[in-house]
Amino acid sequence: MGKDTEQKINKSRAIRRLVIWYKRNSAVTSIVGTAASSAATASNVAGNMVSGAGSVVSTASNVASNVAGNVAGNVVSSAESVVNTASSVVSNASSIAKNTLQPLVFDPLKRLQNNDSILDRMEESQSNRIWIAVDGMGGDYAPGPILEGCLEAISRFPINIKFVGKIEKVKDAAEKTGLAALLENEIDNNRLELIDSGEPIGMNEEATAVRKRKNASINVAMDLVRNNKAEAVYSAGNSGAMMASAIFRIGRLKGIDRPAIGALFPTRDQTRPVLVLDVGANTDCKPSYLHQFALLGNIYAKDVLQVKKPRIGLLNIGEEECKGNDLSIKTFELLSSEESFDFGGNCEGRDVLSGSFDVVVCDGFTGNILLKFLESVGGVLLDILRAELPRGRRGKVGSAFLKSNLLRIKKRLDHAEHGGALLLGVNGICVIGHGSSKSLSVVSALRLAHSAVNHGVMDNLNQLQKLQVLNS
Numbered sequence: 001m002g003k004d005t006e007q008k009i010n011k012s013r014a015i016r017r018l019v020i021w022y023k024r025n026s027a028v029t030s031i032v033g034t035a036a037s038s039a040a041t042a043s044n045v046a047g048n049m050v051s052g053a054g055s056v057v058s059t060a061s062n063v064a065s066n067v068a069g070n071v072a073g074n075v076v077s078s079a080e081s082v083v084n085t086a087s088s089v090v091s092n093a094s095s096i097a098k099n100t101l102q103p104l105v106f107d108p109l110k111r112l113q114n115n116d117s118i119l120d121r122m123e124e125s126q127s128n129r130i131w132i133a134v135d136g137m138g139g140d141y142a143p144g145p146i147l148e149g150c151l152e153a154i155s156r157f158p159i160n161i162k163f164v165g166k167i168e169k170v171k172d173a174a175e176k177t178g179l180a181a182l183l184e185n186e187i188d189n190n191r192l193e194l195i196d197s198g199e200p201i202g203m204n205e206e207a208t209a210v211r212k213r214k215n216a217s218i219n220v221a222m223d224l225v226r227n228n229k230a231e232a233v234y235s236a237g238n239s240g241a242m243m244a245s246a247i248f249r250i251g252r253l254k255g256i257d258r259p260a261i262g263a264l265f266p267t268r269d270q271t272r273p274v275l276v277l278d279v280g281a282n283t284d285c286k287p288s289y290l291h292q293f294a295l296l297g298n299i300y301a302k303d304v305l306q307v308k309k310p311r312i313g314l315l316n317i318g319e320e321e322c323k324g325n326d327l328s329i330k331t332f333e334l335l336s337s338e339e340s341f342d343f344g345g346n347c348e349g350r351d352v353l354s355g356s357f358d359v360v361v362c363d364g365f366t367g368n369i370l371l372k373f374l375e376s377v378g379g380v381l382l383d384i385l386r387a388e389l390p391r392g393r394r395g396k397v398g399s400a401f402l403k404s405n406l407l408r409i410k411k412r413l414d415h416a417e418h419g420g421a422l423l424l425g426v427n428g429i430c431v432i433g434h435g436s437s438k439s440l441s442v443v444s445a446l447r448l449a450h451s452a453v454n455h456g457v458m459d460n461l462n463q464l465q466k467l468q469v470l471n472s
Helices: 003-068 068-105 110-115 118-127 144-156 168-175 180-188 217-226 239-249 287-303 324-334 365-387 392-413 439-454 458-465
Strands: 130-137 159-165 192-196 232-235 260-265 272-278 311-315 342-347 359-361 420-424 429-433
Touching: 068 118, 110 359, 130 217, 144 159, 144 168, 144 180, 144 192, 144 439, 159 168, 159 217, 159 272, 159 439, 168 180, 168 192, 180 192, 192 217, 217 232, 217 239, 217 429, 232 439, 239 420, 260 365, 272 287, 272 365, 287 311, 287 359, 287 420, 287 458, 311 324, 311 365, 324 342, 420 439, 420 458, 429 439
Parallel strands: 130 159, 130 232, 159 192, 232 429, 272 359, 311 342, 311 359
Antiparallel strands: 260 272, 260 420, 420 429
16 A cells, blocks of 8 residues: 555544544534633623723712712722723633633634644654553453543543453443443544453452463453553552463563562652552562562662662661561662662661652562551541541631642542552563552553653663673
């Protein structure tokens, strides 16, 4: 097929998509047009009301002048000035509203006729989007909230979604949540694709079930990464099953004995979170495992968190190198002798959120307890603040002033804002979501996956095998 022919086909597809968009959004453009007209009408009504108020003030000025003299006349004269200023503000608001809303009322087909370069930009934008495979059946509330989060993420980030699950259940969920039209629209735009699969691996099932049920949703999603049809995979399902599927389907990185789950925790500096790993993949660890976790975390912090020289800490019960159990003491020796990263020593529990460390390593048993504890902190803190606010009218006034601050605090401590954790050490980008993930968590997790792909994490992780320590 010649280049000219291919361009014509792409243009015709774009025209069809625009026609569909125009038909589905004609009601919206009509509403916007009405809003622009209403803004102008509101301006006229407000102008007439202000003008009438000016006449009343003028009459009041004459009366006040006869009764109270010049002092009252001056006061009312100032009122007239205020009213005139209000009239000017209303007029300017009308103009701004009209200028803001008017550009939204357009016919996209006319723009298409006037500017062919729009097609080229559309095709270029589509080609730059990355494909992410999503286990749509994994999670306590799947597939509805997972689908909702995916559709939201598509509109926010340059990503496309291969949504894996039982198609009938997915479409039923879309109907119940009012997402059917949006789902079909994204399918027509080639930004979302439904991939049929079997039932998911249940939360209470053994991780080894992935070997018996090859058509399970997590296996189908992982195969898309293995076959280079997607650049990352996300699942809020059974984390053990996802880890097992990743090992069996895409394999471990050479030189890495055990993959680790790395989660981002907030710190005092909201622009600089700390990466904690492992938070649940390996409950029993050897010193060599924790050493490898530190190597993995160092690369992630450099690439994704953009920290030039990450400071690595070992979670322990004291700062001294002689403190801790046998695992901690032997791991301290390994990390101290490592020259490829900056080891900052032992990190006590109170230092995890201090911002003193960029990466904190621990065994999966300890890390998972730390993660679950942190997830409860935000809600408990807000409950305490609400309970301590004064009752009655004073409490309501105080709450009104503090509401925005409380919401920001909740957002910083809410695990849903971070969305997911990376499974580090496997030969692909895998993001694990919380089992109770809803749409916000899904959006945050897909943002994390996009960031990992965009910063070339896998290229640098593959360089680990060149380290002598991994080959010894």
